[in-house]
Amino acid sequence: MGKQLLLDNIHAPGIATLGVYREFGGYKALEKALKMKPEELVDEVKKSGLRGRGGAGFPTGMKWGFLAKPEGVPRHLVCNADESEPGTFKDRYLMERKPHLLIEGMIIGSFALGARTSYIYIRGEMMYVYHILEQAIQDAYDAGLLGENIMGSGYSLDLHVHPGGGAYICGEETALIESLEGKRGNPRIKPPFPAVSGVWNRPTVVNNVETIAAVVPIVNMGGEEYAKIGVGKSTGTKLISACGHINKPGVYEIDLGLPVEEFLYSDNYCGGIRNGNKLKAVVAGGSSVPILPAELFLKTAKGEPRLMSYESLADGGFATGTMLGSGGFIVMDDTASVVKNLWNFTRFYHHESCGQCSPCREGTGWMEKVLYRILDGHGKKEDVDLLWDIQSKIDGKTICPLGDAAAWPVASAIRHFRSEFEEYIKNPGSIKDVKHYYRLHNEKEPAY
Amino acid sequence: MPKVTIDGHEIEVPKGTTILQAARMIGPEVAPPAMCYYSKLKTSGGYCRTCIVKVTKGSAQNPNPMPKPVASCRTEVMDGMEVANFTSPDLLEARKGVVEFLLINHPLDCPICDQAGECDLQNLGYEHGAAKTRYDFERRTFEKIDIGNKVQLHMTRCILCYRCVKTADQLCSNRVHGVLNRGDVSEISTYIQNAIDNEWSGNVIDVCPVGALTDKTFRFKSRVWFTKPVDAHRDCKTCAGKARIWFKGEEVLRVTGRKDQWGEVQDWICNDCRFEKKKVSDWTIEGPSHIDRHSVIAQNHYELQNLKLDVGRQLNKLAGEAEKNNTNTSTKKATAKK
Structure with missing residues (x-):
């Protein structure tokens, strides 16, 4: 097992309460941070090499450095807890078990950025986590860790939790900001970036839950020490939520740079494929990233063993690589159907598209319908090429990355599993009923 | 003032101008189509993606091309920027895709619309779209x-x-x-x-x-190409009163704002002018509106500058022309159709 910086003591009884959290060394980092200068804290984060854990992997220190600091204009730190990517459930686990870790990270981050009011934007479906956070924040206020003059340092901070209405799109930072302001959660057109004009047109930093939580160990151990964990530009530890056809699904904290083979087969982590089945494909970082077949996943196209790191997983670009993404690790054994899985993903993106720009609004629905037609046994032989053409016309043409996220799984599935699509079209008899999904949700299945 | 090159045409524009505005300043030969952008409405644009262009050179300081096509209506020009619009085949293909997306859920029943x-959208589909739809749902x-x-x-x-x-x-x-x-x-x-x-x-x-x-006061009264647009004004307490009135014979069928070359109204008009003032006596007629000759509305349309006050001379001229061309009206119709 690697270092457990975020998940240490996660099973300790009562770790969600302030008292137990402090017994295990909680809020030590805050004490240390409040004695430092804000710029020093930003420098520590820069030194740590911490990269955004929400999916894009943008260096956090650099993001904090970009924050505009005009005179007399308040700044905000916003925590993006709208975790809704299929396959990703690491933030929820962290928040429900150790809410104070996030709150401590929020206070340190806000202090480093000079924010006096900060927000946690939580996904609407996770209402029970919202209540846990509310309770934790109340406890922190009562203990003088939030509010006026925190720990006698003269720094004051208000922290609010804001539940969303249950839209995946509000995980996109500018849509999140719109939603936080009380508007319809449509992504904004960038520029201006949130670092210049975010919440209420004030400079804003939006960070993922895990990114903010990782600031706590960085302050505790020092940025340089943190940077020693990991490999190359992928420093530190990362939470991976493993699911699918593995023996031990769950949330694991790994040192970045762990070989994927070890992660997949070691008993410390996933524990191998269920029933001793053969590995077929892996979606390494949440539904948005390209799917990879087993042979390309375990070894890169050059024949090097693949590591769990930003660079190694992206090796080979989209042709033979994928992305670390948000750490939603979905494993499929040889009983799984890539086409069916893809239809489910595409259905999700169709449902979650905000409808603002045309390629994503119309294209996602079109792809779902074509995939449904294939799965319903009425696929045409030109449908695979049609799907490829539709995804290529969505990719890169939209306002926000949701369009890309909808296009990449389609592109990669066709790239690596084209024969499976063709098999479905040639032998429609081999297909099991897929209508149940629509019946389950009281929806009308696509007509053709 | 930043200089920008669009499809090989260089232009100097004020700071803060968008690529689309700069392209419109050059002229319709480089201006990308726009379905959602409206210069008179703040924060409009960026949604339909038909105005996407390829930025082949970001600026003089940072000559790297932009990785993705950008919405020209919401991207400001930088000094030394180079933009490819109609000169980039990839981009035209991408735009064709956008047009297809706009049309897949749009009923193709223009004859009854x-x-x-x-x-x-009809114009856009005609200029940038495909002849057939691939959408069969x-x-x-x-x-x-x-x-x-x-x-x-x-x-x-x-x-x-x-x-x-x-x-x-x-x-x-x-x-x-x-x-x-x-x-x-x-x-x-x-x-x-x-x-x-x-x-x-x-x-x-x-x-x-x-x-x-x-x-609703105009719905299904007439096809637009059977009506003749005329610029007119009236004293209105609410709006500027500058409108376009559409005649069919002697009757005013509807009143709209005056649209410019880019299909945008020049002055907003109030509901009173639009819906209530449908008598010729309500308006002071200025003259026929300018209509692009490629438009179907240009059918049988005439313009003020062509209309000579000396009717006698005009008639003589027409008679002369008629002799030359046998039937004058049929050639006129033919050119309009082109």
Whole structure:
């Protein structure tokens, strides 16, 4: 097992309460941070090499450095807890078990950025986590860790939790900001970036839950020490939520740079494929990233063993690589159907598209319908090429990355599993009923 | 002042100009089409993606090309920027894709649509789209909704350009007009069908690029190419009173704002002028409106500068021409059709 910086003591009884959290060394980092200068804290984060854990992997220190600091204009730190990517459930686990870790990270981050009011934007479906956070924040206020003059340092901070209405799109930072302001959660057109004009047109930093939580160990151990964990530009530890056809699904904290083979087969982590089945494909970082077949996943196209790191997983670009993404690790054994899985993903993106720009609004629905037609046994032989053409016309043409996220799984599935699509079209008899999904949700299945 | 090169044409523009505006300054030969951008509405644009262009050189300081096509209506020019629009085959292919997306859920029933003949989507499809559709699924449909007693909304035709939402936002107070739902089932609506009770609300008809918002006082009265647009004005307490009135014979069938070369109204007009003033005596006629000769509205259209006051000489000339060309009218029609 690697270092457990975020998940240490996660099973300790009562770790969600302030008292137990402090017994295990909680809020030590805050004490240390409040004695430092804000710029020093930003420098520590820069030194740590911490990269955004929400999916894009943008260096956090650099993001904090970009924050505009005009005179007399308040700044905000916003925590993006709208975790809704299929396959990703690491933030929820962290928040429900150790809410104070996030709150401590929020206070340190806000202090480093000079924010006096900060927000946690939580996904609407996770209402029970919202209540846990509310309770934790109340406890922190009562203990003088939030509010006026925190720990006698003269720094004051208000922290609010804001539940969303249950839209995946509000995980996109500018849509999140719109939603936080009380508007319809449509992504904004960038520029201006949130670092210049975010919440209420004030400079804003939006960070993922895990990114903010990782600031706590960085302050505790020092940025340089943190940077020693990991490999190359992928420093530190990362939470991976493993699911699918593995023996031990769950949330694991790994040192970045762990070989994927070890992660997949070691008993410390996933524990191998269920029933001793053969590995077929892996979606390494949440539904948005390209799917990879087993042979390309375990070894890169050059024949090097693949590591769990930003660079190694992206090796080979989209042709033979994928992305670390948000750490939603979905494993499929040889009983799984890539086409069916893809239809489910595409259905999700169709449902979650905000409808603002045309390629994503119309294209996602079109792809779902074509995939449904294939799965319903009425696929045409030109449908695979049609799907490829539709995804290529969505990719890169939209306002926000949701369009890309909808296009990449389609592109990669066709790239690596084209024969499976063709098999479905040639032998429609081999297909099991897929209508149940629509019946389950009281929806009308696509007509053709 | 930053200099920008679009399809090989260099132009110097004020700081803060967008690529689309700069392209329009050069002329229609380089201007990308726009379905959602409206220069008179703040924060409009960026949604339809038809105006995407390729930035092949970011700026003089940073000559790297931009990785993705950008929405020209919302991207400001930088000094030394180089933009490819009609000169980039990839981009034209991408735009064709966008047009296809706009059309897959749009009914292709132009012959029974009231907007046909002055529809931006029709023009766009003609210029940038494919001849055949590849979409063979059921298209989304909605019931028609009345927005007030003068405006009808037919969401089935809507391409969600948000222009009417911005109009309602920026012209009308007490906004009750917005977007409901999400994704491809989102719909423009006044909340629970509240009417926009405002003297400017009729302008949503003019900004609508398709036949989704139509004038109930004009619906199905005539095809637009049978009506003749004439610029006219009147003393109005609310608006500037500069409008375009559409004649069929002696009768005024409808009143709209005056649209410029880019299909945008020059002055907003009030509902009183638009819906109530339908007598010739209400208006001071200025003369025939300028209509692009490529438009179907240009059929049988004549312009003021061609109209000689000396009718006698005019008739002589026409007679002379008629002799030359045998039938004058048929050639005129033929050129108009081209």
